[in-house]
Amino acid sequence: MSQRVLVTGGAGFLGSFLCEQLIQQGHDVLALDNLFTGNKRNIAHLLDNRNFEFIRHDVVEPILLEVDWIFNLACPASPVHYQYNPVKTIKTSILGAINMLGLAKRVKARILQASTSEIYGDPEVHPQTEDYWGSVNPIGPRSCYDEGKRVAETLMSDYRRQNGVDTRIIRIFNTYGPRMHPEDGRVVSNFIVAALRNEPLVLYGDGQQTRSFCYVSDLIEGILRMMQQENCPGPINLGNPGEFTIRELAEQVVELTNSRSQITYQPAREDDPGRRRPNIQLAREQLDWEPTVPLKEGLRHTIHYFDELLRNS
Ligand code: NAD
Ligand code: UDP
Numbered sequence: 001m002s003q004r005v006l007v008t009g010g011a012g013f014l015g016s017f018l019c020e021q022l023i024q025q026g027h028d029v030l031a032l033d034n035l036f037t038g039n040k041r042n043i044a045h046l047l048d049n050r051n052f053e054f055i056r057h058d059v060v061e062p063i064l065l066e067v068d069w070i071f072n073l074a075c076p077a078s079p080v081h082y083q084y085n086p087v088k089t090i091k092t093s094i095l096g097a098i099n100m101l102g103l104a105k106r107v108k109a110r111i112l113q114a115s116t117s118e119i120y121g122d123p124e125v126h127p128q129t130e131d132y133w134g135s136v137n138p139i140g141p142r143s144c145y146d147e148g149k150r151v152a153e154t155l156m157s158d159y160r161r162q163n164g165v166d167t168r169i170i171r172i173f174n175t176y177g178p179r180m181h182p183e184d185g186r187v188v189s190n191f192i193v194a195a196l197r198n199e200p201l202v203l204y205g206d207g208q209q210t211r212s213f214c215y216v217s218d219l220i221e222g223i224l225r226m227m228q229q230e231n232c233p234g235p236i237n238l239g240n241p242g243e244f245t246i247r248e249l250a251e252q253v254v255e256l257t258n259s260r261s262q263i264t265y266q267p268a269r270e271d272d273p274g275r276r277r278p279n280i281q282l283a284r285e286q287l288d289w290e291p292t293v294p295l296k297e298g299l300r301h302t303i304h305y306f307d308e309l310l311r312n313s
Contacts (some may be wrong), residue, residue, distance in 0.1 A: 006109075008059050008100060009073030013180050014114070014172075017220050018071060019043060019225055021052050025224075030067065034058040037076045042179050046063030057095030060088075067102060069227060070111040071267045072100045075149075077116075079142065079269070080185030083134070086144035093148025094155070101159045104166075112158050112168040112227050115235060117276055119171060120237045122166065126138075127166060127277040131233050140271040153235065168226050173239025174276045176240030177216030177298065178305035188213065192299075192306045195259035205268030207247030210275040214240035220292035225287040232286055239278035240291040249295075254298055 005022050009015040009033025015038065022029045025047060031043055034054045046052040057063055061072040075092050076082040082089040097113060104111040110133035110181045120128045121136035136146045156167040184190075194201045222238040244252075250263050 002026045002028065003068040004030070005052035005069045005071070006030045006032060006067040007073060008066060008072045008096065009038065009075065009095045009114075010034045011035060011043050011054070012073065013042070013077075013177070014175065014216065015071075015073045015218065016042035016179055017177075018073070018223060019046060019052065020226060021220050021264055023049055023273065025086065029053070030055060030058050030065065032059070032063070032077070033074065035099070036077070037181060037184070038082050059099055059269065060091050060110045062099045062102065066102075067109050070100050070104055070109050071114070071227070072097060072111060073139055075114070075145075078185040079145070082145040083141055086141075089144040090148040092146075093152045097152040097155045101165060101167075102157055105159060106275050107165050110166040110168070110227065111156070112170065112223070113152050115149050115153050115169050115171045116145075116175040117171055117237070117239065117278065119150050120144065120276070121146060122273040123276065124269065126275055127279040128237065130237055130282055131280045135199070137271050142233055144211075149236065163196065167233055169233065169235035170223060170226050170269060171235050172215055172219065173237065173276065174211045175216055175219045175239070176300055180302075180307060185209070187246060187249065188299075188302065189306070191253040192257070192303055193310070195253050195257040195261045196303070196307055196310055198260045200262045200264040201250045201254065203246055203250060203263060203265050205265075207250065207263075207265065207273060208245050209272060210243045210277065211247050211249070212243050212277045213249070213295055213298070214242050214291055215301070217244060218293050222283060222287060222289045225289050229287060235281055236282050236286060237278040237312045238283055238289075239280065240295075241280055242295055243275075243277040252296065255304075256296070257303055
């Protein structure tokens with residue numbers, strides 16, 4: 001059935017792909033974004049579609065709308081961006097969740113919160129299962145993001161218990177693909193852009209820290225399944241269980257781009273998690289979902305995107 005859908009953060013990397021898929025499925029989509037890290041370019045191809053609308057608005061301010069579904073994605077996701085104005089970041093997560101939950105409660109909409117693997121902090125449990133409560137520094141440079149998302153999860157849970165709001169929580173693990181901002185600061189885009197420019201790839205720390213990288217199309221499919229399911233509050237991990245060291249990622253990117261780049265080292269970032277990998281058993285059971293795009297293939301698509309972007313800029 002066609003729904004009226006609000007996507008906050010709709011002009012961002014994940015949000016723009018989500019809007020695209022929702023329109024393809026016949027929904028009426030409203031993308032809301034303050035364009036902090038998002039860009040109108042990401043949604044330019046949707047602007048002429050009669051089922052698409054864009055509103056420039058900040059989620060820290062309330063808004064009155066009539067919708068059936070809300071995907072709450074508004075929040076900078078790259079450490080470089082979320083640490084640029086940490087107070088604003090935590091306000092975005094907390095006030096944004098309160099405003100969107102208030103809206104959901106008033107119009108009886110279903111609401112999905114984009115949470116993150118960061119809520120597990122530097123995890124003692126590996127791979128991370130949803131019943132693990134995490135090991136998070138409440139006062140460090142990543143706390144504005146981690147703790148903001150943890151409170152957003154709490155708010156979702158309390159509005160569900162207290163007000164019967166139909167909430168969903170997904171915990172997204174590192175996702176990459178075309179439309180990431182070239183200066184985004186996250187590892188995949190940083191490495192690809194550096195390799196294409198034959199500049200050094202900078203590894204923070206010894207490069208032995210691990211991450212699990214999910215290609216964007218896989219993730220969007222998981223998000224949509226979560227929303228379409230009845231009675232599925234989560235939280236559910238969405239990510240690719242393939243685990244790689246950052247050094248391995250750098251080597252793959254250099255190889256796939258035929259780059260002359262060197263791999264260099266800088267001091268580790270404060271509170272950088274040492275390892276990260278999702279256990280996706282719940283997603284398999286409850287959503288019949290698992291990623292299908294291997295890292296090499298996803299990297300090829302992403303390299304192609306950045307290659308074109310850099311040639312035309
Ligand atoms: P992104 O930075 O490209 O997108 C975030 C969007 O939110 C941008 O368009 C930005 O302009 C918008 N935004 C930021 N603050 C806002 C505010 N106060 N009001 C309105 N809009 C605002 O990042 P992304 O990778 O697309 O991430 C989308 C969501 O997914 C975020 O909530 C992020 O925390 C979550 N997430 C992403 C990943 C990942 O690997 N990509 C991992 C875990 C969680
Ligand atoms: N990283 C790196 N070089 C870079 C960017 C990131 O070595 O140019 C490392 C970073 O220290 C972390 C991992 O890559 O260990 C993933 O970083 P990212 O910022 O992409 O996301 P995170 O998972 O830390 O939020």
